[in-house]
Amino acid sequence: MNDQSMTPEERAANLKGMGCSRKRVEDVRFTQGKGNYVDDIKMDGMLFGDFVRSPYAHARVVSVNKEAALALPGVVAVLTAEDLAPLGLHWMPTLAGDKQMVLADGKVLFQGQEVAYVVAEDRYIAADAVDLVEVEYEELPVLTDPFEALKSDVVLREDLEGQTEGAHGPRKHHNHIFTWEVGDKDGTEAVLGGAEVVAEEMVYYHRTHPCPLETCGCVASMDKVTGKLTLYGTFQAPHAIRTVVSLISGLAEHNIRVISPDIGGGFGNKVGAYPGYVCSVVASIVTGKPVKWIEDRMENLMSTAFARDYWMHGKIAATKEGKITGLWCHTTADHGGFDACADPTKFPAGFMNICTGSYDIPTAYLAVDGVYTNKAPGGVAYRCSFRVTEAAYFIERMIEVLAIKLNMDAAELRRINFIRADQFPYQSALGWEYDSGDYHTAWDKALKAVGYEDLRKEQAQRVEDFKAGKTRKLLGIGLTHFTEIVGAGPVKNCDILGLGMFDSCEIRIHPTGSAIARLGTISQGQGHATTFAQIIASEIGLPADDITLEEGDTDTAPYGLGTYGSRSTPVAGAATAMAARKIRAKAQMIAAYLLEVHDDDVEWDVDRFAVKGAPERFKTMKEIAFAAYNQAIPGLEPGLEAVSYYDPPNMTYPFGAYICVMEIDVDTGEWEIRQFYALDDCGTRINPMIIEGQVHGGVTEALAIAMGQEIAYDEMGNVKTGTLMDFFIPTAWETPNYTTDHTVTPSPHHPIGAKGVGESPNVGGVPAFSNAVHDAFRPFGLVQSHMPHDHWRIWKIANGLGLHG
Amino acid sequence: MIPAGFEYHRPTDTASAISILQEHGDDARVIAGGHSLIPMMKLRMADLAHVIDLQDIQEMKGIEIGADSVTLGAMVTQHELITHDGLAAAVPIIREAALQIADPQVRYMGTVGGNVANGDPGNDMPGLMQCLDASFELVGPDGTRTVAARDFYEAAYFTAREDEEILTRIMIPVPAAETGQAYEKQKRKIGDYATAAAAVMVGGGSASVAMTNLADTPVWSEEASAALAGGDVEGCVAAMLDAIDPVADNRGPVEFKKHVAAVMLRRAIARAMSRAG
């Protein structure tokens, strides 16, 4: 038998377990166009829903006349808030403890808001009917600036009038949502007051949008005979959606089956519950037919969850030598018309309090004020853990600003302030316990890899050449060392709508030694079917190729909180390892029985249990699997399966060092990325190829955000960037080559030491690009300039610095 | 993003296309590559009951290279403009400009006739055709007439073409051998219209200069061209800056666009001069 002829290393390699760059099993169907997305679902008699949306950002809805629409052949129904009100469904709860109109109830608060829902026999008729619904509006004054909104007499949320208490404490003004404070206010102010050096800046992280390739949508199908609702949709958290649907519709949870089929990217956009889901469910219940609703691109950009829009006012204190002594931050958070942020309940500004970053800052204070404006609701974590990109951008800009003030090299300033390897686990001033890290090693490796010293020399020469009129191009070196906080999270402080943020995995081993595993998460491109099988392969010694992975069907998968915030590997990945270990524990007993020795006399060896001291006497996992189904083993139940619900003891803290070298044309504002180096430490690396792919994708999204992508509004509240002509998505042409690298500092509390990586590149990428732009102009006096750094804004920097002669 | 319903016609000769246009008047529009028209229909900004597809009309296809003049059928695609070696030899600036339009997918479908007939100030071909002093053949119920590209554009989406006329051919005088040509375009990304673009021909004592997306029509400036013909680059730039009239939009504020216009023009001039014989 070849088992004996192979070395343990060869046997391990055959498993394609952890550490193997196994090819993505998903790609077989995706590259053949055989994926099954929501819009691919077709059902008998299926109807189509479409929205009448508000052209105004703030207006009273005087009347809605459905007559002409209803008269169009093929139109089945037109729903308005009035129709939903008797069911109590014209408003719905948001994930942030606020409520949100499903359909305009007397007024609209943002352009693109859902006013009426048309149901028709096909989507062409539905689109025609949308045009025929006559809505009379009375325009109201528009507030697009959160600072203005906090001063204005204009009341956006009349439904909350008189309510001085919100979901997160007192409200100071009728357009104010919450104040969230962390850290030591007085202590930080004292440090700032007595500091040798204080740098102060307003850092704005503009509003943008996750813009997944596939927009949001669903198919709701109510079976009136069985009383069972099946809801297919683009859900990043199918179980949570099932519970929410049950709570707001009154349908019993066992009568609801939520299925997330293949999802074409989520990036946070598909975490929340949208009016389209509610209306489709109602329409299916009312008509008894399946109802499909699919957003178009403009609807997606205008109405479903945006990201960022944080005005972060910072002060950072340091000694003359550059040792940071304190950090103060006040953030004004523009949440739009409803507070529909997707954050754990106790964290209304997400994990913004990771804003001390990679630095040992003894004293810090953070306050966040949430504000209503006439913009779309949302505030999701666009390829990041909750508000972590905002936090990372803030601290990485403040470090640069401080370096300017100190006239210091920004790489050196970082180095002397990093948390040292021997300080972990590290207690941050804003309340987190960083699990592990070795920042100095990563930093030195990164600087060496790019030839940092030489780059600085080249830059100095470039500045001279520029001043001498020999070139019109500047060179920027963008540095970033980020620390993420992912894997939400411990049930003791992390929940969404009261649901603890654990996750789950169930594994069943089949008699012939193959397996199926089901998880509470759902891949949207992350490659879970590939990587989670690798974890199981390494843990129980069955080849990854023999393990099927299933997610997204709430009738079959164990309960979990879904995929976002880089939580799948830290939480569900841990559950997977734990479930596999339960199986291995039982397998050990079976093996001992078969080998006629005591349980403790066998030991694990890659893919088998062998008798200690007699490695030729063993039972492979495959043999054990069969035995589990055909032997009557005293004291053991037949079968071989296990389920684990994993409540993580802590978050994980991936980190990385990113460096971007950028050429900037001073006359046109055009830029070119000459080099981008990304070192990631995500702890144990499950599949290096997938990590690399995640880094490429995440840095590319970061490039988009930093260099052009935004949801911009004019003063009337019109969305100016509602199509992909104006909303920047880089093509292969704009996307540079990336050099990826890594160090490995495993998480001490995670069963396999993995930390999560999908979002690190966005968290670290944005400040790296932005810092490169700033760095190019630093020799000419630039301190701070807001993203996105598109051509005209870069040109404006140059123009403002007098570089156009 | 779903267009309203429409009837689809697919005539095989120009005369039939014109008679369908006559029959339905305002409700009908011809469609060439569809890459400007279909997006407008999806946005329901163009609401048409009748769409007349020109792709089966053979007489509107083909590229003819004569000694003094090049003729492009209106239905020649932008992709064909790029791949036609004879055209590249006779008027190299056409390939250079066409390569700057959108992306390969759009160029496989988009036609030169649609690009110049559309009247969108963002289109690259109109400015180029003005620079080249091309003329457009228009066929309508009353027969055939020719309009110079420099006289064709009246305002955004308004041209000298009557509703019932079809643009059938584009005639371009072959530039003198010593002419240097260059097309320079700044855009935000691949697939984007110009922030500013310049088409320049210079050499043998003559010059022609036109710019794109800096006013509600393409801008060909006689004064700027004359200045350049006389070797006065700064005079050319100054005259052009007088002639353009950009508006602020997502591509940037007016000062920026003016600045970039000058930069593009200077670069195009420098490159064209370096190519002049």
Ligand SMILES: Cc1cc2nc3c(=O)[nH]c(=O)nc-3n(C[C@H](O)[C@H](O)[C@H](O)COP(=O)(O)OP(=O)(O)OC[C@H]3O[C@@H](n4cnc5c(N)ncnc54)[C@H](O)[C@@H]3O)c2cc1C
């Ligand atoms: C993503 C994207 C990016 C683009 N970027 C650019 C760019 O950078 N530069 C650029 O120049 N263009 C750009 N375009 C437009 C593209 O080049 C179009 O194809 C072109 O403008 C129109 O050509 P068409 O054949 O597609 O015309 P259509 O869309 O079919 O027609 C356009 C208009 O012209 C009329 N028309 C068409 N042919 C005739 C005719 N023979 N006689 C009379 N009227 C006619 C139609 O009725 C219609 O009103 C872009 C398009 C897209 C979708």
